[in-house]
Amino acid sequence: MPKQRTHEGTQGTYLTGLRELGSTTMRLAPAIRLLQAPLGGWVVPRAHISAKPAKTPTSASEQAAAMGVTFFSFLIPAGWVLSHLESYKKSAA
Numbered sequence: 150m151p152k153q154r155t156h157e158g159t160q161g162t163y164l165t166g167l168r169e170l171g172s173t174t175m176r177l178a179p180a181i182r183l184l185q186a187p188l189g190g191w192v193v194p195r196a197h198i199s200a201k202p203a204k205t206p207t208s209a210s211e212q213a214a215a216m217g218v219t220f221f222s223f224l225i226p227a228g229w230v231l232s233h234l235e236s237y238k239k240s241a242a
Contacts, residue, residue, distance in 0.1 A: 230237070
């Protein structure tokens with residue numbers, strides 16, 4: 150953050166800080182434009198959100214299977230790491 154010079158009154162300090170911040174932003178403008186250039190050409194598709202019910206409702210067994218796969222995809226790697234934690238500690242030392 151730029152240093153603020155003290156003037157009499159708070160308004161002078163605030164304006165000096167803004168002036169210095171503006172000069173910093175002007176120096177960063179070319180770099181910001183370079184970073185934004187690749188993003189300018191991408192068009193993000195709009196989501197098709199509907200308030201209607203689904204054409205083919207998902208059954209309870211399909212939902213349970215999907216939730217089971219989701220939970221196990223997170224729990225199995227975490228369990229593997231936790232069960233081998235001591236060997237990881239020994240190899241790191």
